[in-house]
Amino acid sequence: xxNPYREIFRAPGSIGFSAAGFVARLPLSMVxxxxxxxxxQARGQYWLAGAVAATFALSNALIAPQISRLVDRHGxxxxxxxxxxxxxxxxxGLMLATRFDAPIWVLFLFAALAGMEPSMMAMVRARWTExxxxxxxxxxxxxFESVVDEMVFMVxxxxxxxxxxxxxxxxxxLAATILLAIGMAxxxxxxxxxxxxxxxxxxxxxxxxxVPVQIIALLMVALGTVFGTAEVTAxxxxxxxxNKAAASLALAAYAAGSFITGLVFGALRLRxxxxxxxxxxxxxxxxxxxxxxxxxxxxMLGIVLFIAGASISPTVIVAMALVERHVPAAKLTEGITWxxxxxxxGMAAGSAASGWLIDAYGASTGFYVSVGGGFSALAIVxxxxxxxxxxxxxxxxxxxxxxxxxx
Numbered sequence: 001x002x003n004p005y006r007e008i009f010r011a012p013g014s015i016g017f018s019a020a021g022f023v024a025r026l027p028l029s030m031v032x033x034x035x036x037x038x039x040x041q042a043r044g045q046y047w048l049a050g051a052v053a054a055t056f057a058l059s060n061a062l063i064a065p066q067i068s069r070l071v072d073r074h075g076x077x078x079x080x081x082x083x084x085x086x087x088x089x090x091x092x093g094l095m096l097a098t099r100f101d102a103p104i105w106v107l108f109l110f111a112a113l114a115g116m117e118p119s120m121m122a123m124v125r126a127r128w129t130e131x132x133x134x135x136x137x138x139x140x141x142x143x144f145e146s147v148v149d150e151m152v153f154m155v156x157x158x159x160x161x162x163x164x165x166x167x168x169x170x171x172x173x174l175a176a177t178i179l180l181a182i183g184m185a186x187x188x189x190x191x192x193x194x195x196x197x198x199x200x201x202x203x204x205x206x207x208x209x210x211v212p213v214q215i216i217a218l219l220m221v222a223l224g225t226v227f228g229t230a231e232v233t234a235x236x237x238x239x240x241x242x243n244k245a246a247a248s249l250a251l252a253a254y255a256a257g258s259f260i261t262g263l264v265f266g267a268l269r270l271r272x273x274x275x276x277x278x279x280x281x282x283x284x285x286x287x288x289x290x291x292x293x294x295x296x297x298x299x300m301l302g303i304v305l306f307i308a309g310a311s312i313s314p315t316v317i318v319a320m321a322l323v324e325r326h327v328p329a330a331k332l333t334e335g336i337t338w339x340x341x342x343x344x345x346g347m348a349a350g351s352a353a354s355g356w357l358i359d360a361y362g363a364s365t366g367f368y369v370s371v372g373g374g375f376s377a378l379a380i381v382x383x384x385x386x387x388x389x390x391x392x393x394x395x396x397x398x399x400x401x402x403x404x405x406x407x
Contacts (some may be wrong), residue, residue: 004137004140004266005032005130005140005144005263005265005266005267006281007137007140007151008128008132008137008140008141010134011259012192012193013130013190013192013193014128014193014195014272014308014362016190017124017127017184017187017190017193018124018145018148019183019186020183020185020186020187020190021120021123021124021148021183021187022148022151022152022153023119023179023182023183023186024180024182024183024184024186024187025121025124025148025152025156025183026155026156026159026176026179026183027117027151027156027159027176027177027179027180027183028117028120028121028152028156029092029152029153029155029156029160029373030157030159030160030172030175030176030179031056031114031160031173031176032056032057032174033135033156033157033160033161033172033204034131034160034161034164034172034175034176034321035049035052035053035056035094035111036049036053036174037049037161037164037169037171037233038095038098038148038169038170038173039046039052039053039098039107039169041100041165041169042098042099042169042170043098045281048104048107049323051108051113052094052107052108053111053346055108055111055112055115055149056111056114057113057115057344058115058348059112059113059114059115059116060114060115060116060117060341060344061115061175061341061345062115063115063116064115064117064118064119064337064340064341065119065206065208065334065337065338065341067079067083067116067118067119067206067335067337068118068119068122068123068204068333068336068337069094069207069331069333069334070228071123071126071333071334072197072198072330072331072333072334072340073084073197074197075194075195075197076123076126076188076195076333077191077194078095078189079118080118080123080184080188081184081188083116083118084118084184086113086116086180086181087113087114087116087117087180087316088180088181089113089114090110090111090113090114091110091114091176091177091180092115092177093106093110093113093390094107094110094111094114094173095170095173095177096173096208096223097110099167105185112281115259117180118184119274119336119337119340119341120138120144120183120184120187120231121149121337121340122333122334122336122337122340123130123333123338124331125141125142125145125158125188125336126195126332126336127194127195127318128141128142128145128195129195129324129329129332130193130195130196131193131290132375133324133329136137136269136383138321139266139317139321139371140267141321142265142266142317142321143262143263143265143266143267143313143317144266145264146258146262146313146316146317147176147259147263147266147313147327148256150255150259150262150312150313153255153261153289154171154327155175156254158175158361159172160175160176163175164357168180177401182312194203194334197330198328198329198330201357205333206331207331207332207334207335207338208325208334208335208338210326210331210335211326211384211387212322212323212326212327212384212387212388213323213326213327213335213338213339215380215384215387215388216319216322216323216339216342216388217338217339217341217342218342218380219282219319219341219342219377219380219381220319220339220340220343220346221342221343221345221346221349222373222374222376222377223315223320223343223345223346223373223374223377223379224342224343224345224346224347224348224349224350224372224373225347225349225370225372225373225376226285226289226308226346226348226350226354226369226373226374226377227343227346227350227352227367228310228346228347228348228349228351229348229350229353229370229373230254230305230370232249232350232351232355232358232366233354233358233363233364233366233367233370234247234250234251234254234301234305234403235247235276236358236363236366237298237301237363237364237366238250238298240362240364241297241298246298248303249298250298250301250302250305251305253302253305253306253309254305254306254308255309256306256309257305257306257307257308257309257310257312257340258309258310258312258313259313259351260310261308261309261310261311261312261313261314261350262312262313262314262317265313265314265317266313266317268271273389274322274325274388275322275385275388275389276316276389277324277393278315278318278319278381278388279313279378279381281311281314281315281318282315282374282377282378283378284310284311284314284375285308285311285312285315285374285377285378286371286374286375286378287374288304288307288308288311288374289308289367289370289371289373289374289375290310290371291304292304292305292308292367292370293296293364293367293368295367302394311317319339320336321337322388323335323336323339326388341347342351347374348385350373351368353369354366354367354369354370357369393402
């Protein structure tokens, strides 16, 4: 039986840009936790560390789609180089401000400017789409990148925290800055796989105006709350059980569930419509949040999180495929970025909401946010199913026309 993952890497340059993309996107999982670790060590104030990290995350959520929109209009190499340079300068400024005890407002300023970091998840997927558009291999490529995303978020935080704790407070963010510069340089240098600028369809406003993108982005916000809640609540639950360090094992099981199913799901050749696949995967994700409410031990938590993680990769894979089907090629990078941004916003909201519940009512109550997020995601897909199930629309079709066809 042929290996579908080996097949996708037969395309010239695919190994190179995927590997460079892995290096360049590692900082995405390192910067936020790196800021928290750096400032909590250097300043001893967790509220400040969290607020500055949140400033970076919110800034990136707002700016990254605009960077991607410029990429769609002018090409990756012309936009990624200056955007990355600005990000590197801002991160260096943040580290220097921390080292030399600069005023608090300076920390927030540099954190906001660092939000110009481009969305490498979107850039890599845009290259795969250009190579395998409208072929079964694209699904496999998206599955592979979802698995890589899991690896990034498993490895990145460990590196960032470990370096800052073992060496010096700024070591984690410094490593992220170096990786971003090197990875982006390697990525941009591979011009042969850079997607061309599709002039037809560039006009008509932002990709977020497209109804399917709005639905999928909202879905990712709801799903992101499940992820964000799991991280915070697992730590609190493990601490309440007297073994805080065990939270890392439970979260590793969560990631492992997503990792394994992502590999398997990407190798399948399903004939089922994408919208139906999304509805079923979201229904599974919502259902697997319910056992979290009856978890009574760390072993049980690890098993339940492993099962819950099994629905993550299929959902993300199918969501990315739907974006590719509904968004014109001229706006694809921006469309993918809005979806990934939605997940980031949801994670931040889930972390905040579950943290409040835990402080007020106890460790296990945070999982109620997971249940709420899971079933909210299911409701969003169910309500928007008709629009998501639309066949590939003509490039440039407006929103009102899309709604009319669905009705």
